[in-house]
Amino acid sequence: MSESKREGTVLLKTTLLLSSVNGMVASALMVPLLADIAKSYPDAGPWLNQLLSLPSLLMIPAILITGKLADYISKKTLLLVGTLLFIIGGFGGIFATGVMDLVWTRALLGIGCGIVYPLAPAMIAYLYDGQERAQLMGWTNSCGGAVSFVLGIAAGYAALVDWKYAFYYYLLFVIVLIMQWFLLPDFLPEKKDPAITQAKLQTGATEKLGYRVWLTSLDMLIFMTVSMFIIFKLALFIVNEHIGTSADAGMASSINTLASFAVSMVFAQIWNKLKRFTVVVGLVCMSVCYFLFSIAHSYGMMMAAVIFLGFSMGLMFPYLMNRVSIVAPNSQKTFAISLLSMAIYLGQFFTGFYTQFVDWLTNGSIRSGFMFVAGNMAAFALIALVYVIFTRNREGESQTTIAG
Structure with a gap:
């Protein structure tokens, strides 16, 4: 393998791994801030807990809808949209003037996470197989844990100055967005992929989940x-x-x-x-x-x-x-x-x-x-x-x- 091709492969894998961390990061960056948010908005009441639970709740329908949208829209396009919503929802918290502002930004972040969450492993499943696929599936879990661990600590230190400063860390994902744009291949929608269509014609049957x-x-x-x-x-x-x-x-x-x-x-x-x-x-x-x-x-x-x-x-x-x-x-x-x-x-x-x-x-x-x-x-x-x-x-x- 040539040096340029090897570097391209490494960058592609790095992009896929970094694209899989959003769900873990969303919680890791919020947990250290809850006490300070409660002090800033003493009338937050039950909405304070929603800052953690709402994104996870909204991820469920977003994940399911994304799985069907991939039949008609490129996985790369969906991933870019999801990452952009994640960045806007995360960084948007810096402009919050009340707890409800945070709730709405967290809701947007949760939808973005839900769009992104299944796409990185799906891309790995399409691009790799065997030992290499298993290795990358393991590394996605490791990468998510490592990034969320580091950013969770960083958020805690940022909160010592001003808890809103922690939301600046979401801008790091602009780099991930750029990597996705330039490094990921253009996946055809699954119902328009000629390889999949040909396989269906050869078998003469509609593929079911099983x-x-x-x-x-x-x-x-x-x-x-x-x-x-x-x-x-x-x-x-x-x-x-x-x-x-x-x-x-x-x-x-x-x-x-x-x-x-x-x-x-x-x-x-x-x-x-x-x-x-x-x-x-x-x-x-x-x-x-x-x-x-x-x-x-x-x-x-x-x-x-x-x-x-x-x-x-x-x-x-x-x-x-x-x-x-x-x-x-x-x-x-x-x-x-x-x-x-x-x-x-x-x-x-x-x-x-x-x-x-x-x-x-x-x-x-x-x-x-x-x-x-x-x-x-x-x-x-x-x-x-x-x-x-x-x-x-x-x-x-x-x-x-x-x-x-």
Whole structure:
């Protein structure tokens, strides 16, 4: 490969990776500012919480609509529009004179995030395959975690001067927008792609999503619903059990991000060795995480649990994204990835109800709740193991696919 071609490939991959971080950055840049915003707008009331939840809520329909629009509009065009809305919605917060101004800008940001979120992995699915695709799917998770971690810290320091200064960081995505414009190829709308049309003519059939796409999306929905229980309980558990302080809860969150980052970086190598059994390992790690939380009485034990949490997240996200990109037909890849992306945010929404159910079942005991979730995850791991074993001959190890 020539030097110029190698540089072009690196720049293309860098653009795709940076295009995948919007959803994580949106939350990371807002969380450190909430206390200062509450002081500036003491009458904000419930709207303060909407600054975090509203973008995620609006991402769900935006993701689904984007999956269908890709049939008729180029993915590159959609990505550019989504990134532009994200920048305008994010940076627009600097002009806010009241909490409702922030709510409207966050709503615009959420729509932009929803448009962008499924497109970067969809482009990866169309441009790459095999080990290279798996590697990039893992790196998207790592890149999102790294960028949001750095910008989250930067936002906290900016807020020490003036919380509105943190919104200037959204202008960094102007660079990403320029890279998208010049470096990404022009994808034809999927219903106008001659390669896809020719494939349909040869088979004489209309390509359908297939049950494996729906099942993989259901996997993600269930995984997110159950695994995110820790988000509601971690800080409360650490303080109430006298294991540490709220600062230690923040450190635990950072360690989780670091562990997830590390595993995602080497996901392709893990996937190459374990093939479809990667899903079983990811679920087992989550089960071990919650079991360790249920018996933890020391800071060290808690950190071990958090590391297993990061391992599981670092495996499951790229794993399921890679899975759906493999089993979806070419004419439906973007919509399939949109379904999976939507399942992530629906799962986060359903976690609140699942948490209430677990609290009712365990009479509010956090340790018993952790043990219950550990049992759930162990059962899911067993189901996944049985499914993989019984479908190995049908799907073939040569496909290097995952359970679903």
